[in-house]
Amino acid sequence: MKRLLMLLFLLLAASPSHAIDGGAGWHWNKLNDTFQAGGDFRYRNEGIKEASEEFRYRQKIRMRGIMAARLSDELHFITRIGSGPSDSPLSMNQQLDGGFTSKPLWIDVASLCWSPSGISGLTLAGGKLRTPFRDTGALQLIFDSDISPEGMSAKYHVTFAETGLFVNAGTFVVDERSEGRDVQLSGVQAGAERTVGAFALTLGTSYYHYLGAKGHAPFYGSSGRGNALDSEGNYAHGFEEFELFSDATGRIGRLPVKLFVDGVMNRAVNDDNLGIGTGFTLGKCKSQGDFECHYEYKRLEKNSVAGIFADSSFVGGSSDGKRHKVSFGYKFADKIQGKLSYQHNTKGLANGEAYHVMQIDVLCWL
Numbered sequence: 001m002k003r004l005l006m007l008l009f010l011l012l013a014a015s016p017s018h019a020i021d022g023g024a025g026w027h028w029n030k031l032n033d034t035f036q037a038g039g040d041f042r043y044r045n046e047g048i049k050e051a052s053e054e055f056r057y058r059q060k061i062r063m064r065g066i067m068a069a070r071l072s073d074e075l076h077f078i079t080r081i082g083s084g085p086s087d088s089p090l091s092m093n094q095q096l097d098g099g100f101t102s103k104p105l106w107i108d109v110a111s112l113c114w115s116p117s118g119i120s121g122l123t124l125a126g127g128k129l130r131t132p133f134r135d136t137g138a139l140q141l142i143f144d145s146d147i148s149p150e151g152m153s154a155k156y157h158v159t160f161a162e163t164g165l166f167v168n169a170g171t172f173v174v175d176e177r178s179e180g181r182d183v184q185l186s187g188v189q190a191g192a193e194r195t196v197g198a199f200a201l202t203l204g205t206s207y208y209h210y211l212g213a214k215g216h217a218p219f220y221g222s223s224g225r226g227n228a229l230d231s232e233g234n235y236a237h238g239f240e241e242f243e244l245f246s247d248a249t250g251r252i253g254r255l256p257v258k259l260f261v262d263g264v265m266n267r268a269v270n271d272d273n274l275g276i277g278t279g280f281t282l283g284k285c286k287s288q289g290d291f292e293c294h295y296e297y298k299r300l301e302k303n304s305v306a307g308i309f310a311d312s313s314f315v316g317g318s319s320d321g322k323r324h325k326v327s328f329g330y331k332f333a334d335k336i337q338g339k340l341s342y343q344h345n346t347k348g349l350a351n352g353e354a355y356h357v358m359q360i361d362v363l364c365w366l
């Protein structure tokens with residue numbers, strides 16, 4: 001009964017504010033009145049130097065294809081396929097190795113979305129979804145941008161007295177068991193947007209609760225990804241993550257600028273439970289010839305978030321570390337962009353092991 005009441009509350013509370021929401025940055029191609037399609041491809045050269053380890057050089061590709069089908073004025077279906085390893089819910093990067101073997105494609109998104117005409121700004125969705133929660137500054141403090149949770153979500157957006165109000169919520173299956181307690185993730189996020197002077201300001205808060213996580217094995221693989229494990233290799237603590245975030249978007253002269261800050265505290269544990277991220281983006285790669293510069297600082301204590309679902313590029317895919325990251329992007333053509341980035345990670349806040357990453361990306365939209 002408690003689960004049913006929680007589900008009803010979440011469904012009534014919120015969901016995606018756009019009728020077709022396949023994730024940010026897509027170039028949609030309208031095929032006919034029913035179907036839209038899009039996709040992207042990224043080629044990456046990456047160098048990694050970790051403390052006492054040898055320098056490592058890798059090449060990776062990421063390919064994603066998305067299609068949306070309009071079933072009625074209120075109902076549509078979205079599916080997305082992508083490259084990447086089968087044993088990770090976080091990364092769609094496919095490393096180039098394995099003796100020229102063929103590389104697999106996986107179902108990344110398959111969801112049914114309903115935007116009732118009688119409630120403007122509301123969308124309910126079910127299936128394997130894009131993350132419904134906002135991620136200020138693309139910090140990925142709590143969730144990696146590639147994660148696709150499985151369950152139901154709701155998003156709602158309304159403007160009142162020149163202030164935009166939004167609520168996002170979801171309930172997701174993390175691990176279903178034939179015996180014993182299931183693990184579920186329930187989350188709700190709310191905030192407001194308002195233009196003040198030359199800047200558009202956003203302020204929001206979120207709460208994420210992993211029901212049944214304490215005493216459960218890591219959700220995939222055997223590593224805690226920075227989180228504390230007990231003597232049997234299970235999570236020593238639960239996760240009740242409380243988040244506060246804010247950003248300001250405007251211009252400095254003719255250049256777009258965005259400032260952002262995000263903080264999280266895991267209320268299920270008393271020690272090593274805080275995380276913070278902040279930074280800025282100057283410029284925006286929107287049209288040919290545009291550029292953008294990005295800087296961010298991020299610090300996660302070992303039990304601040306579920307490290308297994310956080311940013312997969314942060315300290316090698318873990319919590320318990322800190323990072324400075326700088327990047328520069330340039331738009332060579334309408335659908336081709338280059339990007340150079342450098343990360344100075346400290347892996348393990350207690351030990352302070354250096355972890356350096358350099359990446360050169362070429363991204364094209366299809």
